[in-house]
Amino acid sequence: MSEIKKKAQAAVNKPARYGPDIDLEKYSTEAPEYPQKDLKEIDILDLETLLNAGVDITGSGRSGSFVQVDRSVIHTSQTDEGIEVLPTRKALEIYPWLEEYMWKLVPVDQDKFTARAALEFQNGYFIRALPGAVSTLPVQACLYLKSKNINQNVHNIVIAEEGSEIHIITGCATDSPEVQGLHVGISEFYVKKNAKISFTMIHNWAENIAVRPRSAYSIEEGGVFLNNYVCLNPVESLQLYPTAYLSGKGAVARFNSILLARPGTHMDVGSKAVLSGRGARCEMIARALSTGGEIVSRGLMVGETEGVKGHLECRGMILKGDGRIYAIPELDGKVEGVDLSHEAAVGKIAREEVEYLMARGLSEDEAVATIVRGFMRVDIEGIPDVLKEQIDRAIKLSESSLM
Amino acid sequence: MLLEIENLSVSVEGKELLKDVNLSLDKGETRMLFGENGSGKTSLLMAIMGLGNYRIESGRIIFKGKDITNLPPYERAKMGIGIMFQRPPTIRGLKVRQILDLIRHDGSNPEELAAQLNFTQFLDRDLNLGFSGGELKRAELLQLMAQDPDLVLLDEPESGVDLVNISLIGEAIRKLLQKDLHRKREKAGLIITHSGFILDYVEADKGCVLVNKTIWCTGNPHEILEGIRKNGYEGCLTCQR
Ligand SMILES: Nc1ncnc2c1ncn2[C@@H]1O[C@H](COP(=O)(O)OP(=O)(O)O)[C@@H](O)[C@H]1O
Ligand SMILES: [Mg+2]
Numbered sequence: 001m002s003e004i005k006k007k008a009q010a011a012v013n014k015p016a017r018y019g020p021d022i023d024l025e026k027y028s029t030e031a032p033e034y035p036q037k038d039l040k041e042i043d044i045l046d047l048e049t050l051l052n053a054g055v056d057i058t059g060s061g062r063s064g065s066f067v068q069v070d071r072s073v074i075h076t077s078q079t080d081e082g083i084e085v086l087p088t089r090k091a092l093e094i095y096p097w098l099e100e101y102m103w104k105l106v107p108v109d110q111d112k113f114t115a116r117a118a119l120e121f122q123n124g125y126f127i128r129a130l131p132g133a134v135s136t137l138p139v140q141a142c143l144y145l146k147s148k149n150i151n152q153n154v155h156n157i158v159i160a161e162e163g164s165e166i167h168i169i170t171g172c173a174t175d176s177p178e179v180q181g182l183h184v185g186i187s188e189f190y191v192k193k194n195a196k197i198s199f200t201m202i203h204n205w206a207e208n209i210a211v212r213p214r215s216a217y218s219i220e221e222g223g224v225f226l227n228n229y230v231c232l233n234p235v236e237s238l239q240l241y242p243t244a245y246l247s248g249k250g251a252v253a254r255f256n257s258i259l260l261a262r263p264g265t266h267m268d269v270g271s272k273a274v275l276s277g278r279g280a281r282c283e284m285i286a287r288a289l290s291t292g293g294e295i296v297s298r299g300l301m302v303g304e305t306e307g308v309k310g311h312l313e314c315r316g317m318i319l320k321g322d323g324r325i326y327a328i329p330e331l332d333g334k335v336e337g338v339d340l341s342h343e344a345a346v347g348k349i350a351r352e353e354v355e356y357l358m359a360r361g362l363s364e365d366e367a368v369a370t371i372v373r374g375f376m377r378v379d380i381e382g383i384p385d386v387l388k389e390q391i392d393r394a395i396k397l398s399e400s401s402l403m
Numbered sequence: 404m405l406l407e408i409e410n411l412s413v414s415v416e417g418k419e420l421l422k423d424v425n426l427s428l429d430k431g432e433t434r435m436l437f438g439e440n441g442s443g444k445t446s447l448l449m450a451i452m453g454l455g456n457y458r459i460e461s462g463r464i465i466f467k468g469k470d471i472t473n474l475p476p477y478e479r480a481k482m483g484i485g486i487m488f489q490r491p492p493t494i495r496g497l498k499v500r501q502i503l504d505l506i507r508h509d510g511s512n513p514e515e516l517a518a519q520l521n522f523t524q525f526l527d528r529d530l531n532l533g534f535s536g537g538e539l540k541r542a543e544l545l546q547l548m549a550q551d552p553d554l555v556l557l558d559e560p561e562s563g564v565d566l567v568n569i570s571l572i573g574e575a576i577r578k579l580l581q582k583d584l585h586r587k588r589e590k591a592g593l594i595i596t597h598s599g600f601i602l603d604y605v606e607a608d609k610g611c612v613l614v615n616k617t618i619w620c621t622g623n624p625h626e627i628l629e630g631i632r633k634n635g636y637e638g639c640l641t642c643q644r
Contacts, residue, residue, distance in 0.1 A: 315495075352492045355454050359488075360506040360546060361480035370505065374496030374529075 004108050008118035011109035018296070019239025019268040022210050024112065027151035027182040029120045031070035034146075039065055039075055052397060053171025053204035054390045055142040061386055064127070064139040068154065070147050071122040082133020083166060084126070085141075088155050091126035098126070101157050105188045105216035105245070113212040117153040117186045124154035124185070129164035129195070136384055138167040138200075145174045145181040145209065156187040160195035160223075167384055168197065172211075173204040180208040187215035191223035193248065198226040198383045202394050205235040207264060213240040221248030221277065226382050230391055231267065232260040232398035234293075239268040241298060246273060246280035246308075255284040256378045258391070260398055261293025263321055270298025270328070275308035275338075286314040287376050288346075291402060292321025300330040303338030310339070316346035317375055319368075319402060372402055404465075405430045405591050406451070406554055411462035413443075413450045420446045422616040424462070428554070431588035433580055433605065435624045436595045438613030439636045444595045445489055447613065448556045451593075452486045453479050466554070485552030487543040489559050489595075493531040499542060500526040507549035516548045520575055536563030537572070544575045555579050557594040561601045573604025582606065599628040614639045 015021050039059045050057060059065050063080035066073070066087075073087040084091075092098050108118045125141045145152055160166050172183065183205075191197050197217075205211060219225045225244060244253040255271045273282040288295040301310035316325035329342040349371055357367035376395050380388060406428040413421040420443045428434055438444045449455045451464060453476040463472045471479050494502075499522075503513040517523045520541045525534075531542060540560055547555060560576060561569055581588045582605065594601060602624060610624030612631070619639050620627070630638055 350492060353494050355476065356488065356492050356494070357502075357505075358476040359452050359454055359480055359486050360502070360550065361477050362505060363477050364475070366505075367477075370497060370502075371494060374494055377496035 004103055004118055007109040008115040011115040012112055012119070014109070014111050014115065016111040016113060016212065016239060018241060020237055020266065022182065022212070022237065024116060024151070024182070026149065028149050029071070029122070029151050029153070031147040031150055034069050034072040034074050037074045039077065042067065042075065050142060050171060050173060052394065053142065053173040054169045054200065054202040055140050055171040061137055062140045063135045063137040066125040066141040067144065068123055068125070068142070069144045070150050070152055073123050080133070080135045080137065082130045082164065083135050083139060084128045084130070085139060086126045088124040088126045088157060091157070098157065101159065101188060101190065102155065105218055106186055106214050110214060113184045114186065114214050116151070117155060117184045117214070120151070120153050121155055122153050124156040126157050127166070127168060128159040129161060129166040131161040132163045134165040135167065138169045138384060138387055141168065141170045143170065143172045143183065143185065145179055145183060148180060150179070150181045151184070152181065153184045154186065156185065158187070158189045158197060160191050160197045162193045163195060165196040167387065168199050169387055169390065170199070170201045171204060172201070174206045174209055177206040178208065179206065182210045183212070185213040187213065189215070189217040189225070191217065191219040191225050193220045194222040196224040198387070200228040200383060200387045200391065201230070202390065203231040203235065203238070204233050207234045208236055210236050211238045213242070215240070215242035217242065217244045217253070219244060219246045219248060219251040219253055221250060223248055223251050224382070225253045227253070227255045227271070228380055228383065228391065229257040229269070230394050232258065232394055234262050234265050235267070237266045241270045241272060243272045243274065244282065246275045246277050246282060248277040249279060251277045251280045253282045256380055257286045258376050258378060258395070259286070259288045259295055259297070261290045261295045261323060262401060263292030265293035267294070268296040268298070270300070272300040272302070273310060274302045274304065275310055276304040278305055278307060280305070280308045282310040284312045285378055287378060288314065288316040288325050288327070289372065289376060290316070290318045290321070290323025290325050292323045294324045296326045296328065298328045299342070300332065301340050302332040302334065303340050304334050306335055306337030308338050312342035314344040315375070317372070318346070318348055319372065369399060369402065373399065404428065405467065407465040408451070409463045409465070411450065411464065412460040413446060414458050414460050415446070415456055420457070420616065421450070424617050426611065426618055428591050428593060430591060432609070433592045433594065433607045435602065435607045435610040436593060436613060437599070437610060437627060437631060440597070442613045443616055444613055445558055448486060448558055448593070448595065451556060452476050452484060480550070483553035484556065485547045485550045485554070486556040487540070487547060487558055487560060491531050491539055491543055493529065495529050495532060497530045498527055499530055499545070502530055502546060503549045506546060508551050511549050511551060513549060516545055520545050521571060537565055537568035540564055540572055541568070544572060544579070547579055548575065553590055555590065555592045557592060559595050559597055561596065561598065569600065570604060573601065576605050580605070602628065612636070612639050
């Protein structure tokens with residue numbers, strides 16, 4: 001048995017550090033094999049749901065596409081010379097060196113979910129921008145749950161080679177609100193020297209889905225990593241806490257997350273950044289809105305080298321119901337000369353702001369909606385307009401649930 | 404009369420702030436409201452707009468012949484009342500451009516109005532976030548210009564504003580109040596001023612003083628200001644009415 005498998009085996013019962021525990025026995029990795037499809041022929045999916053998760057089924061305005069349903073990768077395509085999109089298993093066959101990138105950033109024995117992903121590895125996406133390749137059109141990846149009680153385990157690898165730039169949008173969704181399932185996603189991203197990755201993830205899960213992504217990002221000298229995470233739809237339980245390793249000189253990472261928890265939703269979401277490269281910079285911005293659900297919003301910045309700079313901002317708003325928002329910003333300066341700061345605020349909608357807008361002629365409902373929309377609108381820089389529009393669209397769609 | 408306030412008494416959390424206030428304002432009239440700190444000037448404006456937890460204990464507010472005493476603020480706004488807040492709140496994520504689009508009356512052009520106030524570079528900023536004193540006032544005026552109300556309530560438009568900004572602001576207020584029209588002037592203004600500086604920029608028809616929770620006297624604004632400067636607000640109390 002390989003070293004990886006051995007380590008995984010030892011961790012099969014190791015609970016995750018955060019989030020409610022999940023009984024893996026409740027879910028099955030069995031699922032039918034679905035045939036390969038052209039993007040336009042993808043009929044088994046609910047197109048509306050997909051689009052809401054950021055996947056454009058026409059493939060227009062995208063430089064590549066990847067669709068996995070349960071365990072089957074049913075589609076991969078690419079239109080840009082410099083960008084490769086492959087199922088991870090296929091990529092491992094083609095590129096023996098890829099083994100080196102697997103489980104290098106995420107420890108396989110982190111918890112039972114990483115162990116499960118290693119022992120029951122299904123597939124996932126491999127996306128790579130060749131050296132110097134710059135693609136302004138995003139690559140889209142869709143992970144879809146269809147079968148009852150399905151446990152989907154994916155392992156994704158993204159590599160931006162030196163001087164390249166790539167934008168990725170991932171949509172995750174389910175076939176119908178009744179589907180029960182567990183999604184475990186391992187993602188390891190490599191931003192090489194002077195490269196840039198923007199990664200926008202829109203989760204469109206359902207009431208009965210548990211989600212355990214396990215991600216880590218390596219950012220080398222001059223590299224830029226932008227991460228936007230949007231989860232505004234119901235989800236039974238979501239816990240993620242990716243780590244960015246800013247090891248290169250002048251490496252930059254920016255995390256934006258926009259979360260909405262309705263009654264019955266539990267989210268434990270955060271990000272961690274280890275700043276060890278000289279002049280590395282990181283910014284984390286979180287917006288957490290509860291209409292009755294629970295959100296734990298974490299953030300941790302570790303400053304390991306003099307001159308690194310990090311700022312963390314978390315704003316939470318409890319709009320109605322007996323929701324809970326628990327903000328836990330953490331700063332860990334390990335040497336002299338680090339510059340780390342945070343601001344966190346959790347509150348209700350300010351009456352003063354509502355009245356201000358009412359005095360301008362907006363009805364109370366319009367005023368509240370306007371303020372909440374503003375609250376969720378984070379200025380996101382460095383991503384293509386189509387992705388900004390996609391995020392705005394997701395926010396708009398969630399608005400009806402706020403009143 | 405455009406606005407008629409009759410025997411208005413207002414309290415907040417059981418504390419009486421205004422008692423038997425009577426005030427009426429004609430179409431086209433500009434009125435200055437004086438009064439020392441804490442005398443209830445802001446409370447009066449808030450009550451006219453229907454804001455805050457101000458309780459109307461007795462009396463009525465009539466606007467354009469309609470009793471608005473119990474109307475929600477947005478209906479008063481729709482009827483043509485606009486207010487400049489003394490301390491406007493910050494609304495994150497809401498761009499100045501966006502609020503203008505939400506509140507503007509047909510035919511107004513936010514870009515043009517912003518240019519008049521030298522405010523173009525603020526259109527894509529979050530509303531009031533990090534604005535200086537003068538910028539806050541200009542943002543308020545810009546919104547009022549977009550709304551174009553018939554009755555403009557201004558709460559200390561000159562406070563915290565430097566000399567360069569004050570003439571810009573004075574000019575904007577003159578426009579809002581159609582000061583260049585004479586016979587055909589329709590817009591009315593009720594302007595709170597502590598210092599009276601705004602009188603150097605905007606001519607007022609009358610002034611009145613809020614003392615002892617009520618409108619004590621009404622008269623020539625310059626004379627009233629002169630009197631306050633000489634004898635203080637206590638002087639008002641001994642003054643013959
Ligand atoms: N919402 C409120 N709650 C409690 N007290 C208030 C409130 N609003 C105003 N006051 C009090 O009422 C008095 C008048 O306030 P205000 O109208 O702001 O005066 P001015 O604008 O003339 O300075 C002050 O003593 C102030 O502290
Ligand atoms: Mg005041």
